[in-house]
Amino acid sequence: MKQKIEELILQAVGVLKAEGILGLEITPHITIERTRDPQHGDFASNLALVLAKPAKANPRQLAEKIIAALPQHEAVLKVELAGPGFINFFINPDSQYQTVSQIHAEGRKFGLSTIGAGKKVQVEFVSANPTGPLHVGHGRGAAYGSVVADLLEAAGFEVHREYYVNDAGRQMDILATSIWLRYLEECGELVHFPSNGYRGDYVREIAWNIHKNSSDQYHRRIEQVLENIPADEPQGGDKEVHIDALIDRTKTLLGPSLYRDFFQFGLDNILEDIKVDLNEFGVEYQQWFSERQLMDNGSVEKALERLRIGGHLYEQDGATWFASSQLGDEKDRVVVRENGQFTYFASDIAYHMDKLDRGFDQIIDIWGADHHGYVPRVRAAIQALGADESKLKVLLVQFAVLYRGEERVQMSTRSGEFVTLRQLRNEVGKDAARFFYVMRRSEQHMDFDLKLATSKSNENPVFYVQYAHARICSVFRQLDEKGLERNLLLGMRNLTGLTEEHEVLLLGTLARYPEVLERAALQYEPHQVIHYLRDLATEFHTYYNAHQFLVEDDGIRNARLNLVSAVKQVLANGLGLLNINTPEAM
RNA sequence: GCGCCCGUAGCUCAGCUGGAUAGAGCGCAGCCCUCCGGAGGCUGAGGUCAGAGGUUCGAAUCCUCUCGGGCGCGCCA
Numbered sequence: 001m002k003q004k005i006e007e008l009i010l011q012a013v014g015v016l017k018a019e020g021i022l023g024l025e026i027t028p029h030i031t032i033e034r035t036r037d038p039q040h041g042d043f044a045s046n047l048a049l050v051l052a053k054p055a056k057a058n059p060r061q062l063a064e065k066i067i068a069a070l071p072q073h074e075a076v077l078k079v080e081l082a083g084p085g086f087i088n089f090f091i092n093p094d095s096q097y098q099t100v101s102q103i104h105a106e107g108r109k110f111g112l113s114t115i116g117a118g119k120k121v122q123v124e125f126v127s128a129n130p131t132g133p134l135h136v137g138h139g140r141g142a143a144y145g146s147v148v149a150d151l152l153e154a155a156g157f158e159v160h161r162e163y164y165v166n167d168a169g170r171q172m173d174i175l176a177t178s179i180w181l182r183y184l185e186e187c188g189e190l191v192h193f194p195s196n197g198y199r200g201d202y203v204r205e206i207a208w209n210i211h212k213n214s215s216d217q218y219h220r221r222i223e224q225v226l227e228n229i230p231a232d233e234p235q236g237g238d239k240e241v242h243i244d245a246l247i248d249r250t251k252t253l254l255g256p257s258l259y260r261d262f263f264q265f266g267l268d269n270i271l272e273d274i275k276v277d278l279n280e281f282g283v284e285y286q287q288w289f290s291e292r293q294l295m296d297n298g299s300v301e302k303a304l305e306r307l308r309i310g311g312h313l314y315e316q317d318g319a320t321w322f323a324s325s326q327l328g329d330e331k332d333r334v335v336v337r338e339n340g341q342f343t344y345f346a347s348d349i350a351y352h353m354d355k356l357d358r359g360f361d362q363i364i365d366i367w368g369a370d371h372h373g374y375v376p377r378v379r380a381a382i383q384a385l386g387a388d389e390s391k392l393k394v395l396l397v398q399f400a401v402l403y404r405g406e407e408r409v410q411m412s413t414r415s416g417e418f419v420t421l422r423q424l425r426n427e428v429g430k431d432a433a434r435f436f437y438v439m440r441r442s443e444q445h446m447d448f449d450l451k452l453a454t455s456k457s458n459e460n461p462v463f464y465v466q467y468a469h470a471r472i473c474s475v476f477r478q479l480d481e482k483g484l485e486r487n488l489l490l491g492m493r494n495l496t497g498l499t500e501e502h503e504v505l506l507l508g509t510l511a512r513y514p515e516v517l518e519r520a521a522l523q524y525e526p527h528q529v530i531h532y533l534r535d536l537a538t539e540f541h542t543y544y545n546a547h548q549f550l551v552e553d554d555g556i557r558n559a560r561l562n563l564v565s566a567v568k569q570v571l572a573n574g575l576g577l578l579n580i581n582t583p584e585a586m
Numbered sequence: 587g588c589g590c591c592c593g594u595a596g597c598u599c600a601g602c603u604g605g606a607u608a609g610a611g612c613g614c615a616g617c618c619c620u621c622c623g624g625a626g627g628c629u630g631a632g633g634u635c636a637g638a639g640g641u642u643c644g645a646a647u648c649c650u651c652u653c654g655g656g657c658g659c660g661c662c663a
Contacts, residue, residue: 033602036609046605049643059643083606084643129663171663240662319661330589330659337661344663372590373658398591398656440599443591445656447598452612456625459612467625478622519602531600534610538627545619545627586625 012069041088048085059085096507097495103566111517116157123149125366127164130270131175134421140400143437145366146283147526155521161285168292173247176263182207189222196239206269220253282579294350303350312384327380349381356387369396397442405451428453431580435462438526468537472568473584491558502543533574540567
């Protein structure tokens with residue numbers, strides 16, 4: 001509908017240009033909006049207001065000329081000039097009725113579009129270090145990322161979902177060493193656990209598992225381990241120096257092969273846990289991309305070589321630097337350390353080169369907002385690699401603060417007592433968790449009230465929307481019990497009988513769904529879908545209270561049932577897209 | 587100190603990329619079917635869009651400054 005009006009306006013502009021009223025050089029950006037106030041019709045355009053200046057004309061007079069030049073169309077009932085120069089379009093109600101039959105015909109596919117057809121998009125999200133279970137902060141990224149990906153798919157894009165696994169680097173060595181020390185405890189050694197180690201219970205569990213299945217082959221005496229190790233922080237030393245020495249000692253005592261096994265076992269364990277966790281949360285990936293693989297197969301060298309050829313690298317203080325400050329970053333960044341090791345950033349450059357080489361039209365990185373300082377350097381890298389910088393889109397997700405009613409839920413990573421995503425799911429369930437995470441704009445700091453999410457009352461928006469769906473299902477159950485018939489075709493023929501205010505409103509809202517999906521997808525804003533579904537549910541509940549559906553009159557009854565079942569379909573489509581259940585009864 | 591995000595009703599938040607009288611939910615004050623699920627609906631009170639300038643026909647939205655909150659500024663990942 002929106003498109004049709006746009007075409008009509010475009011034709012009118014063409015006519016005015018031919019008549020010399022508008023300069024030929026003027027190419028207006030036509031915006032058509034749905035009106036907020038029904039008195040203003042169904043759609044409105046501010047074209048005349050926008051063109052008034054370049055055309056050097058009075059906006060109202062210009063609007064009149066545009067209206068006069070507008071071709072007739074069966075779907076447009078009338079066009080009005082209003083206010084300072086708005087052009088308001090009143091749609092022929094008959095065309096609104098078509099959406100009901102369209103929804104019935106298209107079913108689950110209603111709302112999908114093809115604007116993204118032929119375009120490949122990669123969405124990378126969560127990508128938490130595999131050093132422990134996902135916590136509630138990752139949950140928002142997971143929910144947001146997966147819905148953005150699904151929205152893009154609904155808009156016709158070919159979507160590739162990816163998790164970047166940071167399975168190389170010091171953090172992983174710290175993990176392996178932490179597990180090993182816990183393992184030694186299992187063997188009966190008395191260990192002073194390093195202050196910088198991973199203290200969570202999961203580390204003990206993994207250690208316990210290894211010990212159970214491996215007899216004592218990794219056992220070394222604690223005196224051997226601690227010999228000449230610099231003091232930890234509580235003993236007046238430096239915790240970083242302490243843990244690095246412990247890592248080296250672990251590697252030496254176990255030897256490359258055993259260390260590798262140990263490292264791998266910890267990694268596999270945690271990664272598997274993350275995969276199961278995300279899966280249960282309704283999040284699927286096409287690929288789990290290994291950072292270590294980039295290190296091992298020479299991709300990092302290749303990426304740096306490409307930067308070197310482009311003249312973006314230089315040596316200083318024994319390290320290799322990327323001159324990112326020339327490409328918008330605030331300062332240059334080290335890519336190869338003095339000790340010869342690549343930085344995390346170096347492998348990230350290689351990762352993004354790999355993304356570019358795979359031929360995606362758009363690369364979307366979804367990060368926690370605390371990483372925002374990282375954006376300019378990655379952008380710089382994209383440019384230095386010779387790619388179009390606009391291919392990269394970074395979406396930042398703010399943290400969620402958990403509350404239980406009024407009381408703030410404390411999180412502490414250090415003590416290992418943080419709230420995990422799994423705990424959250426167990427407490428509020430998948431549906432409420434996903435709904436709440438995605439309910440707010442991603443850049444918005446969010447208060448997540450656990451008590452509200454679990455309450456089975458009208459305070460809880462999840463239940464409100466789901467209830468609308470269940471209520472419609474209940475109506476259809478009642479149909480049988482009352483011994484009334486349903487006739488789909490008869491209902492379609494009588495749709496024009498739906499002239500009540502509530503019905504007209506619902507028809508308009510149903511017709512809006514595809515537009516909402518499209519906007520939400522192109523702007524990466526899942527919360528728009530949530531707001532839409534709440535609106536739709538509200539309008540349905542209002543309608544339900546105002547009118548009986550199961551009436552004696554066959555024509556009206558069947559028309560209303562068709563309308564209501566279209567509402568049910570759209571609720572199911574919307575909730576389905578968010579990966580939230582649509583219960584038939586609650 | 588510099589950079590990014592945010593500031594809208596008592597609370598939690600929308601606000602369609604600059605449009606018409608700023609909207610929801612919760613909370614509060616009143617109400618509603620002998621009838622398809624009251625997990626619902628209706629009505630009302632509640633706002634200097636943090637503040638001050640500017641841009642223009644028109645600003646919550648764009649620009650500048652100030653105030654307040656969050657987060658970043660490693661040869662960590």
